[in-house]
Amino acid sequence: MERFIAVLIEHCAGKFPLWLAPTQVKLLPISDKFLPYCETVLQQLKAAEVRGEIDDRNEKIGKKIRDTELERVPLMLVIGEKEMNEGKVAVRRQGKGDIGVQTIDEFIALVNEEVKSKKAIE
């Protein structure tokens, strides 16, 4: 396993396919105000077996996105006023940028579908 994981890391440059990524989704609140909503979203993700984390650092959203890109986390959810009020999430994909606002159920379906199909890295 060790050698194969080494080869895999070098092959995909640390950008693991979604089904394999240690952290699949990072939740990025625009400010602390949205942390409780992020927690609610994270609980829903966990219940659906989606591996997520919240970036609760007191940083600007631009920096949070850049750092998450560097961590090679495949998906990001940017969460602000609008998302919270509408009960939605704004989805970004690593290396691709914004892919639209979705309900949490839509997002979970997207993750599940991609994990199930073992979609390879592009």
Next chain:
Amino acid sequence: MLLKIKGIDTLDMIKITLPDGAVREYPQGTSAMDIAKSISEGLARKVLAAKVNDAVWDASRPINMDASLQLLTWNETDGKETFWHSSAHLMAEALEFYYPGVKFGYGPPGEKGFYYDVDFNGQNIGEDDLARIEKKMLELAKNNSVYERKEVSKPAAVKYFTEKGDPYKLEIIDRLNDGEITFYTQGGFTDLCRGPHIPNTGFIKAIKLTNIAGAYWLNDEKNKMLTRIYGVTFPSQKELDEHLVLLEEARKRDHRKLGKELELFAFSEKVGMGLPLWLPKGAMLRERLQQFLQKAQIETGYLPVVTPHIGHKNLYVTSGHYEKYGKDSFQPIKTPQEGEEFFLKPMNCPHHCEIYKTSPRSYKDLPLRLAEFGTVYRYEQHGELHGLTRVRGFTQDDAHLFCMPNQVKDEFKKVIDMVLYVLASLSFTDYTAQISLRDKEDRAKYIGSDENWALAEQAIIEAAAEKNLTTVVEYGEAAFYGPKLDFMVRDAIGRKWQLGTIQVDYNLPERFDLTYIGEDNAKHRPVMIHRAPF
């Protein structure tokens, strides 16, 4: 006299068979370079060396007998290696210029360039010096110095290096027989060398000395530490530039660097070198991968088992590992009971053989496929350790398939299917397989019946063909206990990586006295297949 003159007409010409099968006649003593010129001047300008009857020769060396000939250019691996070997000599010449009195150990080419082990005898050299050495090498290369081969008697060779004061070369000469010693000289540098070399230094147009490391003389920690300088050279600047881009890309992807940045794994000197610690994120990744592999295994009919990390000495005496590796591996664990010894397991197969033996087996039970993510420990020398690729403790996605001889092909096909499925799921799209078979000439050194070997070899070849694998067949590369198939993958930036092996084994079933009752009600020996591709 007359007889000799008469003979010349016939003796004087040699038949040269080219790779396309064409046979041409040339005067005796013609060199590969002469032959290249007779084909085309353009080709001759690219010829670095030649394969004469399967041995690589200098392109300038006279050919005196009928022979098959392949001209080697930069496009051939043997051509590149010759080029890099000659580059090592060029580097040595440049080093003698800046560091008079340096002594040289070995300076071989490899798959990615060359190195030379050097004793600087107290003179300081560091990464900062590499640029001026490169510059000197380029300057010397422009002299178009010819690499001249000379056969030297052993006493003359000893005399030369005694006067030069090079103890390493003298040590090498000591192991050589008189009559097989050659020197090569280019410009002002002469080396003890079997060759072959490129025609002249002018072919070397671009040079990069990549790094400096320490290396014990003859890889023995008891010997003096020499300075190993690595380099790579090319026939054009463009190729060097492309190579440097690739190196930079490889550096960014280095799993040791990413492992740290992404918090996947770490090493601790206190825990021990070569023993990776999986951090939470790395463990998550590994768990996912393991679950995925295990699911694929179970779908193929594998039965997961779990065995301990240590085994009694007797287990390894029976398996033969004790005799073969006992001294070079981790030393036994003793218990309060006098004389009782256990070993850390270096592989899972002996434990699995014992599982096989827990109950009588019939042909109806076969194939029996025992699988385990088994952690094994193998001692590697300190200097050999490298990130996750060379470690002292690691987990194998191991399985042992116990089957009847006529089931080998089907089992191979199933393993190939699984490997291809896993590779596709991880977007590895470029892979090849190597099939290692018996030596065609010498069959006495292999264990197991001729009939079973022939059956298994045929089974592997057919299984690979039916699965449309691109394969290379290597004769004489099989282990003494059975033929095998290895997968090689190319990663996203074109580098080749060797994965694990699917190995037939006639030895362990014998040593562990494994049997099954056949349809004929008689006892038979099962065939064992080891497979740990990932």
